[in-house]
Amino acid sequence: GENVEQHPSTLSVQEGDSAVIKCTYSDSASNYFPWYKQELGKRPQLIIDIRSNVGEKKDQRIAVTLNKTAKHFSLHITETQPEDSAVYFCAASKTGGSYIPTFGRGTSLIVHP
Amino acid sequence: DVKVTQSSRYLVKRTGEKVFLECVQDMDHENMFWYRQDPGLGLRLIYFSYDVKMKEKGDIPEGYSVSREKKERFSLILESASTNQTSMYLCASTATGTGVYEQYFGPGTRLTVT
Numbered sequence A: 001g002e003n004v005e006q007h008p009s010t011l012s013v014q015e016g017d018s019a020v021i022k023c024t025y026s027d028s029a030s031n032y033f034p035w036y037k038q039e040l041g042k043r044p045q046l047i048i049d050i051r052s053n054v055g056e057k058k059d060q061r062i063a064v065t066l067n068k069t070a071k072h073f074s075l076h077i078t079e080t081q082p083e084d085s086a087v088y089f090c091a092a093s094k095t096g097g098s099y100i101p102t103f104g105r106g107t108s109l110i111v112h113p
Numbered sequence B: 001d002v003k004v005t006q007s008s009r010y011l012v013k014r015t016g017e018k019v020f021l022e023c024v025q026d027m028d029h030e031n032m033f034w035y036r037q038d039p040g041l042g043l044r045l046i047y048f049s050y051d052v053k054m055k056e057k058g059d060i061p062e063g064y065s066v067s068r069e070k071k072e073r074f075s076l077i078l079e080s081a082s083t084n085q086t087s088m089y090l091c092a093s094t095a096t097g098t099g100v101y102e103q104y105f106g107p108g109t110r111l112t113v114t
Helices: none
Strands: A004-007 A009-014 A021-026 A032-038 A047-051 A057-061 A061-069 A072-077 A086-092 A107-112 B004-006 B011-013 B020-025 B033-039 B042-051 B054-057 B063-069 B075-076 B087-094 B107-111
Touching: A004 A086, A009 A021, A009 B033, A021 A086, A021 A107, A032 A061, A047 A057, A047 A061, A072 B011, B004 B075, B004 B087, B011 B020, B020 B033, B020 B087, B033 B063, B033 B075, B042 B063, B054 B063, B075 B087
Parallel strands: A009 A107, B011 B107
Antiparallel strands: A004 A021, A021 A072, A032 A047, A032 A086, A057 A061, A061 A072, A086 A107, B004 B020, B020 B075, B033 B042, B033 B087, B042 B054, B063 B075, B087 B107
16 A cells, blocks of 8 residues: 655744655555645644646645655745644545545644744 | 534543544535544544445554444444543545545544543
8 A cells, every 4th residue: 555754753943944844655656645734733724735747836835846756745835934833744645446545644843933 | 615523522431431433524525534643643544434334444443443324424433442542533524526635624533541
C-alpha cells in the first residue's frame, strides 16, 4: 500500500518568514495530493490540493509543488502570519475506485509574532 | 455547506465497556471514514465505508467494528474498550463521481478509557 513520509514534524518560524513542509510517497500510481490544516481544537480542513498532471499550484500565500519522478510534494507558505500556526497534514491517494487517502504524520507549524 | 457531526465531543468510559461513536453527514456522500488521531502518529484509518452496509478495514481495525445502516450515518463501535483506545476519533466523508475528493471532517470525539 501507499506510504507517506512528512518532514519536519515541528517547524518554528518568525512572522513574515517562509515555511516549507515536505512529503514523499511510495506508490507511483497515486495521482491526488491534498493538504489539510488543523488549528488547535478544530477539525482538519482542506487548504490546497494538486493532481499529478500539474507541477505547481498557488493560492495567495500558499503553494504546492509536485515532483512525480522523485515522488515528493511540498507545501510552501510565504509571509507567514500567527494565524498560520496549526498542524498541517499531507496525503496521497489514487482517485480511481475507492478513494482512500494515506496521510503523513503531520507538521506542527509555529509562527512567532 | 457540508456538515459532519459527531455524537459527542468528549466521552469517558471504563475498561470493558461497549462504546458507540456516531457520525452523521448531510451531503449525501457515499464514502465515510473513521480515523484515530494520536500525537506524532497523524491520522490513521480504522474503517471506511463506500455504501450502505458496505465496510472495509483500514490500517488499524483491531478492537473496532463499524455499522452503516443508512447512507448518512456511520457508527464506530468499541466492543470492549481498553485504555490503549484512549484517543481522538475523527469521522470524515467524501463524495464520489464528482471529481471532488475533499474530505469533510467532523469535530472529533475525545475518548478517555479509564
